[in-house]
Amino acid sequence: MWGKSYCARTKALHNGRAPRGALLVSPYKTEAPGSLKSSSRDSVKRVPLPSSSRISAKLGVKMHRTTRSPMMQTLVNSGMGIAPFFKVTVFEQEHFQGKCQEFTSECCNIHECGLDIIRSIRVESGAWVGFEHHDFQGQQFILERGEYPHWDAYSGSLSYHVERLMSLRPIYCASHMSSRMMIFERENFMGRSVELCDDYPSLQAMGWSMPEVGSMHVQCGAFVCYQFPGYRGQQYIMECERHSGDYQHWKNWGSHCQTPQIQSIRRIQH
Amino acid sequence: MWGKSYCARTKALHNGRAPRGALLVSPYKTEAPGSLKSSSRDSVKRVPLPSSSRISAKLGVKMHRTTRSPMMQTLVNSGMGIAPFFKVTVFEQEHFQGKCQEFTSECCNIHECGLDIIRSIRVESGAWVGFEHHDFQGQQFILERGEYPHWDAYSGSLSYHVERLMSLRPIYCASHMSSRMMIFERENFMGRSVELCDDYPSLQAMGWSMPEVGSMHVQCGAFVCYQFPGYRGQQYIMECERHSGDYQHWKNWGSHCQTPQIQSIRRIQH
Numbered sequence: 205m206w207g208k209s210y211c212a213r214t215k216a217l218h219n220g221r222a223p224r225g226a227l228l229v230s231p232y233k234t235e236a237p238g239s240l241k242s243s244s245r246d247s248v249k250r251v252p253l254p255s256s257s258r259i260s261a262k263l264g265v266k267m268h269r270t271t272r273s274p275m276m277q278t279l280v281n282s283g284m285g286i287a288p289f290f291k292v293t294v295f296e297q298e299h300f301q302g303k304c305q306e307f308t309s310e311c312c313n314i315h316e317c318g319l320d321i322i323r324s325i326r327v328e329s330g331a332w333v334g335f336e337h338h339d340f341q342g343q344q345f346i347l348e349r350g351e352y353p354h355w356d357a358y359s360g361s362l363s364y365h366v367e368r369l370m371s372l373r374p375i376y377c378a379s380h381m382s383s384r385m386m387i388f389e390r391e392n393f394m395g396r397s398v399e400l401c402d403d404y405p406s407l408q409a410m411g412w413s414m415p416e417v418g419s420m421h422v423q424c425g426a427f428v429c430y431q432f433p434g435y436r437g438q439q440y441i442m443e444c445e446r447h448s449g450d451y452q453h454w455k456n457w458g459s460h461c462q463t464p465q466i467q468s469i470r471r472i473q474h
Numbered sequence: 475m476w477g478k479s480y481c482a483r484t485k486a487l488h489n490g491r492a493p494r495g496a497l498l499v500s501p502y503k504t505e506a507p508g509s510l511k512s513s514s515r516d517s518v519k520r521v522p523l524p525s526s527s528r529i530s531a532k533l534g535v536k537m538h539r540t541t542r543s544p545m546m547q548t549l550v551n552s553g554m555g556i557a558p559f560f561k562v563t564v565f566e567q568e569h570f571q572g573k574c575q576e577f578t579s580e581c582c583n584i585h586e587c588g589l590d591i592i593r594s595i596r597v598e599s600g601a602w603v604g605f606e607h608h609d610f611q612g613q614q615f616i617l618e619r620g621e622y623p624h625w626d627a628y629s630g631s632l633s634y635h636v637e638r639l640m641s642l643r644p645i646y647c648a649s650h651m652s653s654r655m656m657i658f659e660r661e662n663f664m665g666r667s668v669e670l671c672d673d674y675p676s677l678q679a680m681g682w683s684m685p686e687v688g689s690m691h692v693q694c695g696a697f698v699c700y701q702f703p704g705y706r707g708q709q710y711i712m713e714c715e716r717h718s719g720d721y722q723h724w725k726n727w728g729s730h731c732q733t734p735q736i737q738s739i740r741r742i743q744h
Binding site for chain 1: 673676698
């Protein structure tokens with residue numbers, strides 16, 4: 205009755221192996237409503253953590269890097285049918301109306317790309333970061349795959365309400381399974397420290413005793429750090445490929461950063 | 475140089491075993507700045523996923539339930555020194571100023587507890603949910619351990635900006651490691667479905683092909699569902715202990731719910 209399940213995740217990215225956490229979507233169920241409790245758990249498959257997860261994760265990271273090579277771009281242009289790893293469409297009006305523009309790589313100023321303003325966004329592939337100002341300055345907005353029908357949907361900080369997104373770029377090094385970073389109590393990597401490989405909606409609940417972080421070092425992948433628990437407030441995107449992954453002082457976290465307050469951190473996945 | 479690392483997580487909760495993802499905080503480091511890259515990774519310990527994680531998770535769930543028993547309350551009152559599993563302090567002014575009140579169990583109407591308004595919150599233990607109206611109605615706000623100095627810090631939906639929190643209660647069944655739920659394409663548990671045991675900042679990135687969910691069933695633990703990707707927008711707390719974990723229609727998700735749009739889901743941990 206369940207039929208054959210399938211993995212909807214981009215197969216090329218992980219050599220045909222579904223990554224941990226991938227959803228295997230079962231096709232239409234024709235049983236009557238109310239029969240949920242009698243369903244066998246075996247009919248909905250979970251993807252177990254592969255024993256060689258670190259190897260496949262490393263492959264995943266390397267494949268991300270190749271998206272920047274001329275070779276991948278040639279393959280796409282030659283019509284060989286490889287879906288771009290990074291694709292976003294932005295619209296001048298809310299709810300995906302009005303003039304629109306598609307991007308598969310960075311845009312440092314939307315005005316130079318023929319747009320006056322961005323009011324809604326549809327991310328079709330990859331993880332992106334949007335910025336309040338051109339040249340990747342100002343407030344940062346993490347943009348993962350999905351639909352953002354208006355500014356409220358992708359912003360995070362109500363205390364600084366400026367409806368503007370002027371530049372955006374892919375997060376090439378996002379790699380959910382191998383993401384790893386360290387946070388330090390004090391600037392310049394001093395004081396107590398801890399390694400993070402997971403998602404922390406509350407750093408304090410997991411043992412970090414204060415609402416601030418002094419400095420950070422991203423060893424692999426990319427993370428979003430938030431001012432408040434539960435992934436709220438100002439967002440700071442931290443990447444292993446930027447500044448060699450070193451963020452010595454809260455002033456390095458972004459031009460919009462006013463405080464060392466960080467209370468939740470999570471990995472970014474492609 | 476690193477000294478003895480220690481687990482800051484509440485030991486009683488997991489019988490002395492640090493749960494997956496717990497931070498082991500290393501004490502003060504006295505090396506010079508810039509020596510980060512030469513640090514041995516072994517000096518910062520990560521807690522591996524225990525092979526008997528399901529067993530310890532089940533123990534975790536059972537211990538959560540005992541917080542509601544008279545026995546636990548007696549132990550606390552007798553001064554045996556057991557820290558409450560659930561504790562929150564709310565303040566009438568921003569930045570933890572003004573009149574305040576501490577809670578270790580639910581409050582269905584803050585006016586009856588001597589407060590006019592809540593403007594800042596400090597969650598000291600456990601996961602809580604706050605509601606816009608009394609008797610646990612209206613917008614929902616997930617409140618995990620940490621500091622929320624003003625309304626912006628715990629709200630999530632800018633499109634419905636009402637600075638009010640009138641009732642709050644603990645989320646007793648929150649259990650990170652054993653949380654499990656199913657989402658369905660259509661109401662009444664019909665259509666395509668998938669089981670979730672993880673965090674999904676973008677359901678679409680993980681294979682769910684649309685920005686809506688028809689119905690949900692929570693088998694174990696508690697989750698927060700969000701309107702937009704990246705854990706943004708209206709929040710809906712889904713618990714295995716409420717409605718027998720059944721949420722047949724989006725109208726069951728909360729009295730504030732206006733739409734079946736769900737684009738990110740994550741587990742709630744204690």
